[in-house]
Amino acid sequence: MTSDVTLNDRPKPRVEPDASLPLPLQPIDRLLRPVARILHIEATSGIVLVLCTAVALIAANSSYAETYMAFWHQHVRIEFGGFVFDHTLHHVINDGLMAIFFFVIGLEVKRELVHGSLSDWRQAMLPFAAALGGMVVPAGLYLMLQYDQPGMRGWGIPMATDIAFVVGCLALLGSRVPHSLRMLLLSLAIVDDIGAILVIAIGYTEAVAVPYLMLAAGSIGMVHVFAKLGVRRFPPYIVVGAVAWYALHQSGIHATLTGVVLGLMTPARAVLVPERFREYLQFKQRDFSDQQWAQQRHRAKVVREVQRLTRETVSPLEYLEVTLHPWTAYVIMPVFALANAAVVIRPEQIGDSVALAVMLGLVIGKPLGIVLFSWLAVRSGLARLPHRLPWRMLVAGSCLAGIGFTMALFIDGLAFGEAGLDTAKIGVLIGSAVSAVVGMALLYWASAAQHD
Numbered sequence: 001m002t003s004d005v006t007l008n009d010r011p012k013p014r015v016e017p018d019a020s021l022p023l024p025l026q027p028i029d030r031l032l033r034p035v036a037r038i039l040h041i042e043a044t045s046g047i048v049l050v051l052c053t054a055v056a057l058i059a060a061n062s063s064y065a066e067t068y069m070a071f072w073h074q075h076v077r078i079e080f081g082g083f084v085f086d087h088t089l090h091h092v093i094n095d096g097l098m099a100i101f102f103f104v105i106g107l108e109v110k111r112e113l114v115h116g117s118l119s120d121w122r123q124a125m126l127p128f129a130a131a132l133g134g135m136v137v138p139a140g141l142y143l144m145l146q147y148d149q150p151g152m153r154g155w156g157i158p159m160a161t162d163i164a165f166v167v168g169c170l171a172l173l174g175s176r177v178p179h180s181l182r183m184l185l186l187s188l189a190i191v192d193d194i195g196a197i198l199v200i201a202i203g204y205t206e207a208v209a210v211p212y213l214m215l216a217a218g219s220i221g222m223v224h225v226f227a228k229l230g231v232r233r234f235p236p237y238i239v240v241g242a243v244a245w246y247a248l249h250q251s252g253i254h255a256t257l258t259g260v261v262l263g264l265m266t267p268a269r270a271v272l273v274p275e276r277f278r279e280y281l282q283f284k285q286r287d288f289s290d291q292q293w294a295q296q297r298h299r300a301k302v303v304r305e306v307q308r309l310t311r312e313t314v315s316p317l318e319y320l321e322v323t324l325h326p327w328t329a330y331v332i333m334p335v336f337a338l339a340n341a342a343v344v345i346r347p348e349q350i351g352d353s354v355a356l357a358v359m360l361g362l363v364i365g366k367p368l369g370i371v372l373f374s375w376l377a378v379r380s381g382l383a384r385l386p387h388r389l390p391w392r393m394l395v396a397g398s399c400l401a402g403i404g405f406t407m408a409l410f411i412d413g414l415a416f417g418e419a420g421l422d423t424a425k426i427g428v429l430i431g432s433a434v435s436a437v438v439g440m441a442l443l444y445w446a447s448a449a450q451h452d
Contacts, residue, residue: 046168060342106263131191133373138365158361160407180386212251219244358427396442402435
């Protein structure tokens, strides 16, 4: 079907002056811009996580609990010839979607190792020592309380810090938090993630199927070959990465580790330097002149070439991190919370030994380990306290590190089966909430004392 109205006769959308965006402002832009502004607020992802956790808790303790639980345990089945993939939706989220979450963690770790606070070993020593103490002491405290008990397998639960909640709390406090403390806590959380990954790989892997493990290693090796050959398109990496994920899943090692490995393998440097790209754009200026553009026979080809080269001005790591971070923060982690935070709360469970061990590990063990190991590192001369960061601010900030929501629930599922242990989850929820309240209150007090 053709139209008698030419392109020039059609009503043109009203253009508002915007030097940064030379496109006509469409009605959908007016709807999405407020949403985009909200999503760029640091605290938003933490708020979304809290809301999803509340929804899961309310649903699990309501008359709809059975229906809600059944939804997450319905089966997802893919069958093709002799290949059959049949797992619960809960399993697909924890092993599949969370692999993307771990891929982004791998990207963040690689960025910090190459360009960030972990690139200089002297600068990295303090967050490294703090993170080590924040893992060893909570795990040791938990093992002391659960030694030779059925709950002993949960020793890894109080070890990890949830970076999304920590960032949210810091954003709410705003300028009251010194930049040096913010950077220290974020670096600590990154090192913490590395520790949690090692815990998952070493502490919660039982039997290993060697043939599948070899297939996973071969697939990851193919990713390295692609990089050496200069393959720049993402689809080949996605296909080989999916094979590596499936092979590791079948091997007995947790499949999310595929995401970490591939994240660490992602190149951190751009291929095209800005100066060369500017020269290219100057050369292409004549192609976009009115007369020349109207006579172009392969305009789509020119556009695709400009798009491809524009993307090459940033590293694959930076591009993927910026692209995937909103999906992990606003889709994957909230869905994970909805599927894993559904705990039936009974008053008697709060006093359970596992719940208490997790709570004490997060609320007491985390800050104690961080402060103790930081003090030892500074005292021994291996590290130094950042300028204008008093110990009281570090002590206050270390309490926020006891927020262990996402990774703690994830390790709970590994330690006690796919559904996890409700008493451990209660310990995580209460311990994280107490750590958040105490940490923010102490930071508020410490900042007020510093300005007096």
